[in-house]
Amino acid sequence: MSSVTLDSAVASHGPTWHVASRLLHNRSFVIGAGLVLTIALLAVFASGLAPFDPLRNSFRTRLRPPDATYWFGTDHFGRDILSRVLFGARISLTIGLLTALATGIAGTLIGATAGFFRSLDNPVMRLMDALMAFPAILLAIAVAAVLGASVPNVIIALAIATTPHTARIVRASVLVVREHEFVEAARALGATELRILFRHVLPNALGPLIVRLTYVFATAILAEAALSFIGLGPPPPAPSFGSIIAQGRDFIAEAPWVTIFPGLAIIVSVLGLNLLGDGLRDVLDPRMRT
Amino acid sequence: MVRPILEIKNLTTALAGGAITILEDISFSLEPGEVLGVVGESGSGKSMLALSMMGLLPKAVRRTAGRIVLDGEDLAGLPPDRWREKRGIDLAMIFQEPMTALNPVMRVGDQVAEVLRRRGLTATKARQEAVGLFTKVEIPAPEQRVAAYPHELSGGMRQRVMIAIALAANPKVLIADEPTTALDVTVQAQILDLLRKLQKERGLSLVFITHDLGVIAEIADRVLVLYAGRVAEIAPVRTIFDNPRHPYTRALLASIPEINGPRGRLVTIEGAVPSIGAMPKGCRYGPRCPLRRDICEQEPPQLGRVSPDQAVACMEPFGFARLPEEALV
Numbered sequence: 001m002s003s004v005t006l007d008s009a010v011a012s013h014g015p016t017w018h019v020a021s022r023l024l025h026n027r028s029f030v031i032g033a034g035l036v037l038t039i040a041l042l043a044v045f046a047s048g049l050a051p052f053d054p055l056r057n058s059f060r061t062r063l064r065p066p067d068a069t070y071w072f073g074t075d076h077f078g079r080d081i082l083s084r085v086l087f088g089a090r091i092s093l094t095i096g097l098l099t100a101l102a103t104g105i106a107g108t109l110i111g112a113t114a115g116f117f118r119s120l121d122n123p124v125m126r127l128m129d130a131l132m133a134f135p136a137i138l139l140a141i142a143v144a145a146v147l148g149a150s151v152p153n154v155i156i157a158l159a160i161a162t163t164p165h166t167a168r169i170v171r172a173s174v175l176v177v178r179e180h181e182f183v184e185a186a187r188a189l190g191a192t193e194l195r196i197l198f199r200h201v202l203p204n205a206l207g208p209l210i211v212r213l214t215y216v217f218a219t220a221i222l223a224e225a226a227l228s229f230i231g232l233g234p235p236p237p238a239p240s241f242g243s244i245i246a247q248g249r250d251f252i253a254e255a256p257w258v259t260i261f262p263g264l265a266i267i268v269s270v271l272g273l274n275l276l277g278d279g280l281r282d283v284l285d286p287r288m289r290t
Numbered sequence: 291m292v293r294p295i296l297e298i299k300n301l302t303t304a305l306a307g308g309a310i311t312i313l314e315d316i317s318f319s320l321e322p323g324e325v326l327g328v329v330g331e332s333g334s335g336k337s338m339l340a341l342s343m344m345g346l347l348p349k350a351v352r353r354t355a356g357r358i359v360l361d362g363e364d365l366a367g368l369p370p371d372r373w374r375e376k377r378g379i380d381l382a383m384i385f386q387e388p389m390t391a392l393n394p395v396m397r398v399g400d401q402v403a404e405v406l407r408r409r410g411l412t413a414t415k416a417r418q419e420a421v422g423l424f425t426k427v428e429i430p431a432p433e434q435r436v437a438a439y440p441h442e443l444s445g446g447m448r449q450r451v452m453i454a455i456a457l458a459a460n461p462k463v464l465i466a467d468e469p470t471t472a473l474d475v476t477v478q479a480q481i482l483d484l485l486r487k488l489q490k491e492r493g494l495s496l497v498f499i500t501h502d503l504g505v506i507a508e509i510a511d512r513v514l515v516l517y518a519g520r521v522a523e524i525a526p527v528r529t530i531f532d533n534p535r536h537p538y539t540r541a542l543l544a545s546i547p548e549i550n551g552p553r554g555r556l557v558t559i560e561g562a563v564p565s566i567g568a569m570p571k572g573c574r575y576g577p578r579c580p581l582r583r584d585i586c587e588q589e590p591p592q593l594g595r596v597s598p599d600q601a602v603a604c605m606e607p608f609g610f611a612r613l614p615e616e617a618l619v
Contacts, residue, residue: 015395015439181390185452188344188385189405189459190378199404203395 022283029279035272039265043089050083055237063255073257075248081258085265088239092221092269095155095240099220100213102159103166108202108209110163111170116178116197125171128164136161140223144232151234154227158220169212173205180204207284214277218270225266241266293362294319295495296343296463301356303342308354310567312338313519316356317593317619320463323493327510327527329500329542333563335519336499340467343497344383345373361462378405382459386468388448392440398451399424399436405458423454428484446477453485457492465497470505482508503546507531512599515539518563518574521593524619525600535602538575573604581606593619 023029042049051071058078066073072081114124131139143157177183178201186200221241227233228242229249236243241262248258301316313335320326330336341347343358345365358365360380365373385391393401402423403416411419417436424432427450440448449469456464469485470478486509489496498509506513506527513530515522515538523536534540541559561578570576572587579586585605593603594617601619608617 015441181385181387182393184346185383185385185391186393187346188377188383189455190374190376190408191404192374199396200393204393 019283023279026279026282028275028282032272032275032277032279035268036276039089039269039272040093042086043093046083046086046090050080050086052080052083054079054083054087054239056080063251063258065255066257072261073255075244075255075258076251081244081261084239084244085241085262088241088244088262089265089269091151091234091238091240092224092242092266095151095158095224095234096217096220096269096273098155099158099162100217102155103162103216104209104213106159106163107166107212108170108206111167111172112174112197112202112205114167115171115174116193116201121171125168128167131160131164132168134161136165136219137223137226140227141230141232144227149227149232149235151238154224154233155220157227158223161223162216162219166209166212166216169208170205173208174201177201177205211277211281211284214273214280218273218277221266221269221273241269292321294359295322295361296320296497297357297359298343299357299359301339301342301358302354303338303347303351304354305351305566308352311354311519311569312351312566313342314590316516316519316521318514318521318524320495320497322495325489325494325496325498325509325511327498327500327506327513328516329503329506329513330516331501331563333518333566334516336501336516337467338519339516340383340465340497340499343463343465344377344381345370346377378408378459378461380462382456382461382464384449384452384456384464384466384469387472388445388452389440389472391452392448394440397437397439398443398448399438402436402451402454402458405455409458409460420454420458423457424451426457426488427451427454429454444477445473446480449473449477449481450484453481453488457488463495463497465499467499468501469498471500471502478505485509503542515542518569519566520574520590521601521603522575523600523602523604524593529597529600533600535596535600535607536575536604537579537581537606541578575604583610585610595619 056079061070061074061078063076064070064074070080070082072085074080075084110124110128114121140157140161143160144153147153147156183196183200186196191200224233224240225242225245228240229246231246233242233246234240236247244262245259248255252259297319299317301313302311303313304311316339318326328336328339338347338351342353347353353366356366360376365376392398399417399420402420403413406416406419407413420436421432424435429435429447429450435443435447440451443451452469466485470481473481482505488494498506500506510527512524512526514524515530515536517538522538523530523534530539531543534543545557545559547556559578564570564574564577570587572589573579573591576582576586583605591603591605592613593601594608594613595601596607605611
């Protein structure tokens with residue numbers, strides 16, 4: 001609040017408003033959000049923006065380099081790469097977003113349980129530790145291999161692989177918030193433990209989770225590409241960033257554009273999400289608060 | 291005598307499975323509409339006493355004996371969930387730190403309304419009532435302030451919100467744990483005035499915990515002096531100031547500097563409060579007491595009446611003899 005007003009009309013700005021205003025002054029957040037928003041809009045309006053049907057085969061236009069008609073060139077089936085990347089963004093971003101959401105829900109429930117109900121802490125967190133002992137990508141590969149290659153299964157696999165770390169972060173911040181005096185005050189007013197957890201503890205503990213989820217989002221896009229590359233991603237012919245690259249692999253010497261453009265799309269998405277996450281972390285991190 | 295609204299009987303709490311006692315054998319009663327001041331220095335067990343009455347003792351601390359009778363019902367005998375239901379309805383508490391005792395991400399009006407809703411009010415009704423309570427605790431522009439977040443209010447305003455929350459509960463007994471300690475002196479006086487006014491208006495039964503004898507003089511009807519987890523003396527506020535009988539109470543009063551008094555070194559009490567786990571066997575004040583005799587070191591003195599409304603846990607007023615049966619409280 002920059003100006004001092006003496007009249008009684010208090011304009012009330014909640015914590016959300018303050019965070020939002022600080023975020024808009026954070027360069028990394030603004031650039032990241034801009035990149036992510038651009039890609040998201042391109043994905044949403046892919047059907048209007050794409051110059052060609054991403055699935056249309058044409059042998060006459062096989063492996064064309066980028067030109068005025070095919071901006072990003074074509075692949076070995078003659079499909080337009082630009083159109084495939086635009087539609088691929090849909091699938092890749094959906095996988096990223098849904099993975100982040102699923103991890104967010106599972107991680108919050110598990111982490112909050114462990115952090116708030118102390119007797120459950122050990123059993124729950126030791127299970128998470130066991131899961132964390134596997135490299136996340138290996139765990140995702142194992143789950144995807146068991147479940148089979150499909151978009152929902154990729155999301156499930158990635159969510160399982162990213163949940164333990166997320167649960168750990170939520171638990172840590174619940175452990176901090178539960179010791180605050182307002183929690184004791186709520187208890188002194190007869191609030192039930194569940195009500196205290198959901199109404200008083202969790203809303204104050206979600207900052208680190210939000211930051212974590214932007215990274216999960218980015219990781220999921222990368223991991224989807226990795227799974228696609230070894231044939232465990234969304235099945236063809238539907239394009240995702242990873243599957244376009246995987247299909248271009250065999251022609252990388254004579255038609256590098258098939259892999260370069262979806263690769264760039266991944267770089268831009270992940271960079272945007274990481275910048276966004278960095279900005280959020282700077283603003284939400286309790287150590288940065290004054 | 292009226293039936294007390296709250297009666298504490300032989301309350302004892304202990305750490306580590308009973309080996310180390312924190313509060314020992316605390317007994318007192320509170321009449322309806324009465325303000326009982328509880329004074330004691332840091333570590334005397336004031337806050338522990340408040341938490342015991344609320345049923346909110348930390349995990350490591352157990353109540354090993356005693357009854358907490360609220361309006362004829364022994365809370366200590368209730369299952370934890372029934373005790374919880376009493377909180378926020380029959381029992382409420384005002385905390386010391388208004389800066390941290392409010393949820394930072396919830397509008398203050400909603401925090402008041404939350405308590406009202408537990409008493410069965412609809413959401414709309416609760417919101418209206420919250421504005422009414424804000425008016426009662428003299429928050430300016432209450433219609434706007436209900437929508438404010440805690441960080442937008444000053445310490446004094448936040449403490450008013452805390453009081454509004456306590457009033458929302460409309461409790462049979464209100465416990466105020468150092469409600470003015472964290473505030474500026476001028477704000478302290480305002481909050482104290484407000485509390486006294488509300489107490490008179492509503493006939494609140496109030497347990498007021500503080501380390502500040504000046505505050506006690508302002509608000510309390512009766513005073514309980516706590517020393518190292520035991521009751522040292524209970525008496526009407528005038529008697530405490532005019533005719534204290536426990537050496538500790540006397541020493542406390544003597545250490546208040548007088549504004550027009552002679553200048554010089556401040557009067558202090560020699561020594562320090564014995565630490566938990568290293569309590570002397572007899573009187574806990576014994577090691578610091580100028581009147582100490584051998585008998586004081588044998589067993590803790592019992593609380594005995596020196597007059598109908600004054601009780602002291604000290605041998606000296608009884609001539610260092612065993613307490614006559616009828617003097618026992």
